[in-house]
Amino acid sequence: MANNAIPRDFLKNVLQNGMGRYVCQLQRITFRFCKSHPGSRHMRDFIENHLLDFTQKNPGVVVYLQPRRHRPPSIVAEFLNGRRESMEMMRKEPQEICKWAEYMRGRSGVQIVNMIHNNHTETPSTQGIWHPFMFRDSETAVAKFPDPKYSAVRETGKTATDYVLEEFNNKE
Known part of the structure; x- marks a missing residue:
């Protein structure tokens, strides 16, 4: 994987936001509309009611x-990092305009980049995709726990508490 998969601005700014206190990254938002044109009817309704x-x-x-x-x-949304984003709101209902305003408020201002690289191979991995349950018995997916079949108590008759107490007593 390439080193430039995650932008440095993302790591530096976004991941540190929330350490201490939250700072909203949206600095100002401008609602542009026409007072008389019918295409701005929903925007005017949003301004009046929401x-x-x-x-x-x-x-x-x-x-x-x-x-x-x-x-x-x-x-038009302007963020603390200096970026400006604008979205057309033609034929959008007032509720949808509310959602887009909240979307802009929740954004960090960092440019959205596609982190998927266009790599292709004719011979894909024969190993498959690993997951934590890869080498586990598939019966555990339908078992009702605690199940004596998968319990360590079944083999030795001791619980985890018994093991801890035994180790504590052996050290003294």
């Missing part, structure tokens, strides 16, 4: 409303 709830839940996010004549509605 925007106040969004702003009360997220006091650290600056919200702008930008009316633009004869342009499709959109959301």
